[in-house]
Amino acid sequence: MISEIFSEAFITGIIGATLRISTPIILATLGEIITERSGVLNLGIEGTMLFGAAVGFLVTFATGSLWLGVLAAAIGGMLLALLMAVLSVYLGLSQHVSGLGITIFASGLAMFIYRLAVGAPIVPPTVDPFTPVAIPLLSKIPIIGPSFFNQYILTYITWILIPVVSVFLFRTKPGLRIRTVGQNPFAADTVGVNVNLTRTLCVVTGGAFFGVAGAFLTLAYQNMFLIDVIGGRGWIAIAMTIFGNWNPVMGTVGALIFGFLDALQLRMQTLGVELPFHIFLMIPYVITIVALVSVSRKATVPAGLLKPYRREEKGG
Amino acid sequence: MIGMSIVKRKPLPGWVRILLPAAAVFVTLIITAIPILLAGGNLWKAYSTLIYGALGTRFNLLETFVKASPLILTGLAVSFAFRARFWNIGAEGQLLAGAVAATWAGVYFTWLPSFLLLPVVIIMGFAAGGLWAAVPAFLKTRLKVDDVVTTLLLNYVMIHIMGALLFGPMQEPGSSWPRSPEIMQGAFYPVLLARSRFHFGIPMAFLMVLVIWFINTKTVFGYQAKGVGVNIRAARFGGINTGRVILKTALISGGLAGLAGVGEVCAIQYHLLMEISPGYGYTGIVIAMLGNLHPVGVALVAFFFSIINVGAQTMGRMTGVPTYIVGVMEGVALMVMLIFLLLTEYKIRWKRS
Numbered sequence: 001m002i003s004e005i006f007s008e009a010f011i012t013g014i015i016g017a018t019l020r021i022s023t024p025i026i027l028a029t030l031g032e033i034i035t036e037r038s039g040v041l042n043l044g045i046e047g048t049m050l051f052g053a054a055v056g057f058l059v060t061f062a063t064g065s066l067w068l069g070v071l072a073a074a075i076g077g078m079l080l081a082l083l084m085a086v087l088s089v090y091l092g093l094s095q096h097v098s099g100l101g102i103t104i105f106a107s108g109l110a111m112f113i114y115r116l117a118v119g120a121p122i123v124p125p126t127v128d129p130f131t132p133v134a135i136p137l138l139s140k141i142p143i144i145g146p147s148f149f150n151q152y153i154l155t156y157i158t159w160i161l162i163p164v165v166s167v168f169l170f171r172t173k174p175g176l177r178i179r180t181v182g183q184n185p186f187a188a189d190t191v192g193v194n195v196n197l198t199r200t201l202c203v204v205t206g207g208a209f210f211g212v213a214g215a216f217l218t219l220a221y222q223n224m225f226l227i228d229v230i231g232g233r234g235w236i237a238i239a240m241t242i243f244g245n246w247n248p249v250m251g252t253v254g255a256l257i258f259g260f261l262d263a264l265q266l267r268m269q270t271l272g273v274e275l276p277f278h279i280f281l282m283i284p285y286v287i288t289i290v291a292l293v294s295v296s297r298k299a300t301v302p303a304g305l306l307k308p309y310r311r312e313e314k315g316g
Numbered sequence: 317m318i319g320m321s322i323v324k325r326k327p328l329p330g331w332v333r334i335l336l337p338a339a340a341v342f343v344t345l346i347i348t349a350i351p352i353l354l355a356g357g358n359l360w361k362a363y364s365t366l367i368y369g370a371l372g373t374r375f376n377l378l379e380t381f382v383k384a385s386p387l388i389l390t391g392l393a394v395s396f397a398f399r400a401r402f403w404n405i406g407a408e409g410q411l412l413a414g415a416v417a418a419t420w421a422g423v424y425f426t427w428l429p430s431f432l433l434l435p436v437v438i439i440m441g442f443a444a445g446g447l448w449a450a451v452p453a454f455l456k457t458r459l460k461v462d463d464v465v466t467t468l469l470l471n472y473v474m475i476h477i478m479g480a481l482l483f484g485p486m487q488e489p490g491s492s493w494p495r496s497p498e499i500m501q502g503a504f505y506p507v508l509l510a511r512s513r514f515h516f517g518i519p520m521a522f523l524m525v526l527v528i529w530f531i532n533t534k535t536v537f538g539y540q541a542k543g544v545g546v547n548i549r550a551a552r553f554g555g556i557n558t559g560r561v562i563l564k565t566a567l568i569s570g571g572l573a574g575l576a577g578v579g580e581v582c583a584i585q586y587h588l589l590m591e592i593s594p595g596y597g598y599t600g601i602v603i604a605m606l607g608n609l610h611p612v613g614v615a616l617v618a619f620f621f622s623i624i625n626v627g628a629q630t631m632g633r634m635t636g637v638p639t640y641i642v643g644v645m646e647g648v649a650l651m652v653m654l655i656f657l658l659l660t661e662y663k664i665r666w667k668r669s
Contacts, residue, residue, distance in 0.1 A: 043464075047647075091664075092322060093654045096403060096464055100601055101650040108643020109351070115638035116355050232472050239469055242462075278479035285469045285476075292461045310322060 014263050015147035022259030023155045024213040028237035029251040030165050031209025038202035039182035039304035043099025046234030047106030048080045049214035054110035056215025057225040058117050060127045070215050077211020078204045080106050085200040092308030129223035152220045166248040182302035185309040195309045239288035258284040325663045340656050344649040357637040369630020370623040378512040384622035385521040386576040390600025391614040392528050393572035399609050400541040400565040406467030407573040408597025409474035410445040414574025417444030418581045419588035422499030430502035437503045438578055445574020446567035453566030457559035496588040505583035517579035529611040541565050602650045
């Protein structure tokens with residue numbers, strides 16, 4: 001068994017699986033980081049992802065086009081995020097409760113629409129999913145090639161988005177504006193930034209990320225829609241946002257740790273190793289809680305998070 | 317361009333607040349008519365079969381009570397915590413903790429005299445839920461860790477603890493399914509009405525409504541918890557040990573959710589299963605908000621949610637409208653209520669700029 005674990009095939013397999021499993025979590029985490037940097041905690045993430053998974057699947061199922069499915073998932077996610085923005089930004093309602101409301105609403109709607117479209121067949125319908133695309137030359141490198149450079153296009157896009165989001169938030173003017181809105185909306189308003197509009201744009205952008213993250217699960221990772229397809233990945237992304245200190249690169253590291261543990265657990269099961277795999281699945285949550293304890297001592301939380309901005313109520 | 321601003325308004329009379337949930341329910345039914353119509357359902361038939369399915373026959377009515385009891389308990393759990401601004405999103409995990417503890421005692425405490433078994437099972441379930449909620453409360457008060465995220469994450473930790481137990485030491489011998497052995501007969505909740513599942517846990521849930529109402533309005537602790545919720549700094553200056561109040565609140569809140577888990581094991585399934593709760597803990601959050609964090613409001617809303625849950629089964633069979641409409645209704649109801657609550661304190665002013 002030991003020799004199996006250190007074989008080349010096993011290592012490539014596990015790296016490849018880690019990257020696949022972490023893709024939707026990285027995407028969702030990036031979306032949540034953009035959202036929270038502007039001062040909004042979007043707990044609608046879990047439901048928005050399920051909605052993206054359902055809509056993406058159904059559009060592809062109906063049209064046969066995978067990319068139309070991805071587009072539909074992004075638009076669906078943006079619409080739900082817009083609703084979130086209306087409730088929490090413009091009306092200034094509790095971000096916690098509006099987010100949970102969106103999750104409950106979107107989950108119900110996703111399953112409702114899915115049932116309506118396909119009925120309740122014994123075998124769930126499937127689509128021809130995305131297939132991995134080998135990058136010429138690079139994919140020939142031993143171990144690294146087949147694991148890193150034989151992935152889904154959505155995974156490559158996700159990896160390009162990590163530096164893009166990072167540079168955008170920390171090295172550009174709009175990024176600075178977003179962070180100011182999240183840190184000190186009153187100061188941002190004073191220098192002429194439209195706080196509510198900025199927040200809405202960030203929430204809606206985040207929604208697109210959530211929707212596509214959900215669609216990845218039904219169009220690439222699997223080829224069907226199941227009710228528990230998201231399985232708490234949205235909450236994991238919330239945790240990774242905090243774990244990563246609201247920084248895309250660190251958030252990705254967290255998502256990779258999660259992906260690795262999940263991949264390892266899956267491989268061990270297929271090898272027939274008797275492992276309490278639930279203990280494995282629990283580790284990322286426990287690590288995150290421990291990370292929360294250490295984060296809470298530092299003041300990296302966007303200071304304006306959770307606070308609706310009302311110009312009339314300075315300091316309120 | 318038209319701008320919008322939100323300004324405080326004069327307090328509305330008390331009767332408006334009481335009528336609010338009813339108005340929210342009404343608006344919700346109007347909004348959810350859209351997906352029902354899109355599903356090709358006849359609106360009148362859909363809503364009437366919904367009501368008939370939940371209340372129309374003796375059995376259905378009693379089933380609605382059966383379904384209401386865990387919802388009342390999780391709704392109370394969340395409302396009690398929210399009242400003190402302990403943001404307990406973790407009722408689901410606390411419910412599971414209660415279910416695990418109840419199963420453990422119910423299956424393995426064979427040495428207990430049988431008349432003691434049920435009380436021990438209930439107490440263990442309450443304690444397990446309470447302790448599981450005490451963890452995030454401790455992290456919040458001692459280490460200033462955000463309670464929303466920790467309570468949420470602890471739900472998943474508990475799911476996986478349960479999974480590890482059900483695939484391991486608590487798995488029914490000879491079974492390949494993740495489920496526990498059946499609990500002993502002595503741990504069953506007595507059925508109170510023949511030819512139904514109307515069990516002991518239902519009057520207990522209603523009793524808890526009274527208990528929480530009593531704690532809230534008639535005890536020093538109830539006032540302190542309220543004080544902590546309204547203004548924690550003022551409460552501290554007023555000499556209240558806020559950390560202790562939050563910890564006690566968490567113990568009671570988690571305990572109530574734990575009781576919901578005990579009920580699912582001892583009155584419905586008699587085994588512990590991974591699917592023991594269809595998300596009662598999360599629904600409890602919606603119920604608490606709709607019930608305006610008031611125990612009586614919680615009981616009424618929980619009963620209403622039970623009606624749509626039980627009734628949707630009949631509606632689904634009779635009209636072909638998918639039962640998942642329930643989730644849509646719950647989400648819409650929550651958002652409508654949030655907006656209504658906002659409008660009791662603020663008014664929206666449109667202006668041209």
